[in-house]
Amino acid sequence: xxxxxxxxxxxxxxxxxxxxxxxxxxxxxxxxxxxxxxxxxxxxxxxxxxxxxxxxxxxxxxxxxxxxxxxxxxxxxxxxxxxxxxxxxxxxxxxxxxxxxxxxxxxxxxxxxxxxxxxxxxxxxxxxxxxxxxxxxxxxxxxxxxxxxxxxxxxxxxxxxxxxxxxxxxxxxxxxxxxxxxxxxxxxxxxxxxxxxxxxxxxxxxxxxxxxxxxxxxxxxxxxxxxxxxxxxxxxxxxxxxxxxxxxxxxxxxxxxxxxxxxxxxxxxxxxxxxxxxxxxxxxxxxxxxxxxxxxxxxxxxxxxxxxxxxxxxxxxxxxxxxxxxxxxxxxxxxxxxxxx
Numbered sequence: 001x002x003x004x005x006x007x008x009x010x011x012x013x014x015x016x017x018x019x020x021x022x023x024x025x026x027x028x029x030x031x032x033x034x035x036x037x038x039x040x041x042x043x044x045x046x047x048x049x050x051x052x053x054x055x056x057x058x059x060x061x062x063x064x065x066x067x068x069x070x071x072x073x074x075x076x077x078x079x080x081x082x083x084x085x086x087x088x089x090x091x092x093x094x095x096x097x098x099x100x101x102x103x104x105x106x107x108x109x110x111x112x113x114x115x116x117x118x119x120x121x122x123x124x125x126x127x128x129x130x131x132x133x134x135x136x137x138x139x140x141x142x143x144x145x146x147x148x149x150x151x152x153x154x155x156x157x158x159x160x161x162x163x164x165x166x167x168x169x170x171x172x173x174x175x176x177x178x179x180x181x182x183x184x185x186x187x188x189x190x191x192x193x194x195x196x197x198x199x200x201x202x203x204x205x206x207x208x209x210x211x212x213x214x215x216x217x218x219x220x221x222x223x224x225x226x227x228x229x230x231x232x233x234x235x236x237x238x239x240x241x242x243x244x245x246x247x248x249x250x251x252x253x254x255x256x257x258x259x260x261x262x263x264x265x266x267x268x269x270x271x272x273x274x275x276x277x278x279x280x281x282x283x284x285x286x287x288x289x290x291x292x293x294x295x296x297x298x299x300x301x302x303x304x305x306x307x308x309x310x311x312x313x314x315x316x317x318x319x320x321x322x323x324x325x326x327x328x329x330x331x332x333x334x335x336x337x338x339x340x341x
Contacts, residue, residue: 019063019064019065019066020034020061020062020063021061021062021063022036022038022044022045022059022060022061022062023043023044023045023059024036024038024042024043024044024045040057044059045059045060046058046059047059053084054082054083054084055082055083056080056081056082056083057080057081057083058078058079058080058081059078059079060076060077060078060079061075061076061077061079062075062076062077063075063076064076065215067215068174068176068214068215068216069164069176069212069213069214069215070134070212070213070214070215070218071134071135071191071210071211071212072134072135073134074215074218112144112145112284113142113143113144113145113157113233113284113286114142114143114144114145114286115140115141115142115229115231115233115286115288116140116141116142116143117138117139117140117288117291118138118139118140118141119132119138119139120136120137120138120139122139125138125291132211132291133211134210134211134212134213135210135211136210136211137193137208137209137210138208138209138210138211139197139206139207139208139209140162140206140207140208140209140229140231141199141204141205141206142157142159142204142205142206142231142233142286143157143203143204143205144203144204154237154238155202155203155235155236155237155238156202156203156235156236156237156238156240156244156260157202157203157204157205157233157234157235158182158183158205158233158234158235158236158240158244158245158246159179159183159196159205159207159231159232159233159246160179160182160183160232160233160234160244161177161179161180161181161182161231161232162177162178162179162207162229162230162231162232163175163176163177163178163179163180163229163230164176164178164212164214164227164228164229164230165227165228165230166214166217166225166226166227166228167228168228168287168290170228170230170285170287174214174216174217176212176214178194178207178209179207179231181268181269181272181273182242182243182244182245182273183240183244183245183246183247184245184247184256184266184269184273185207185246185247185248185249186249186269187209188248188249188251189249189251191209191210192251193208193209193210194207194208194209194210195207195208195248196246196247196248196259198259198260202238202260203235205233205246212227213225213227214227224292225292226290226291226292227290227291228287228288228289228290229287229288230285230286230287230288231285231286231288232284232285232286233284233285233286234284239261240258240260240261240262240265241265242265242268242273242274243273243274245258245261245265245266246258246259246260247259247263247265247266247269249269256269256270
């Protein structure tokens with residue numbers, strides 16, 4: 001007999017399938033669900049219980065990422081499915097739903113530039129109103145404050161480096177780098193939501209990412225976590241160079257692309273960009289206000305209502321254009337199967 005458990009992905013696709021297990025890993029999926037389809041005789045931790053009125057199957061679902069930052073809170077969910085003796089177990093499907101926690105975020109400008117967080121609608125996030133959720137889309141906009149003298153001539157703002165810390169001291173650890181190598185959005189290789197965004201004036205710069213927290217800073221004694229963003233910002237010529245650019249990684253083509261100019265300046269994003277002296281620029285390291293991340297999460301056993309479900313549900317196929325985002329998952333899964341054979 002086969003046991004089937006499915007998990008619904010959230011809207012941002014923040015759950016990384018590699019860390020979702022029932023002892024055994026996910027082995028099938030659609031654009032909306034990840035599935036565990038295994039025989040009850042497999043070594044996947046299934047436990048059965050026979051009673052006069054019902055038959056029960058139980059297991060424990062675990063999501064425990066080992067990455068430096070979290071896009072979704074870790075969880076351990078006991079799952080138990082009970083079948084009345086009048087039902088046939090092979091006609092029943094399981095649908096536990098996983099939901100994430102919340103993130104609080106606030107930023108404060110410093111230096112001759114400002115760095116302002118914005119929500120998914122482009123509205124500024126203030127200190128008093130900074131509630132975000134883990135994995136939720138957000139943006140940062142870098143610009144000169146209104147009272148500062150605007151740069152003269154044809155110039156463009158560049159964000160050369162950005163990283164997050166759990167301390168106001170930018171030399172502290174842990175540290176998570178989002179932008180590196182003179183304007184390479186390296187986090188765009190990890191998350192589709194991480195990218196530079198075009199704006200009306202090139203004298204400001206905007207980028208997007210998902211809300212994150214540091215896993216090693218999660219504490220049962222504290223309900224929140226503070227994080228700071230630090231960015232190296234400069235003004236330079238409108239035409240980008242290897243030392244002044246805004247490059248996003250395109251997972252579909254596996255190539256780096258410059259936001260406004262020639263993509264060739266992004267080639268060095270895979271190595272180290274030229275150490276040659278750039279054209280005259282004005283550089284500033286800007287540290288943001290801290291923002292608070294709510295660490296509350298929902299624990300405990302999840303109530304599951306059996307529903308009719310055939311086990312030959314639609315699964316991933318590379319021919320389906322909507323499945324492009326899962327291409328890497330399929331390739332890695334195939335490799336895992338071959339390794340275990």
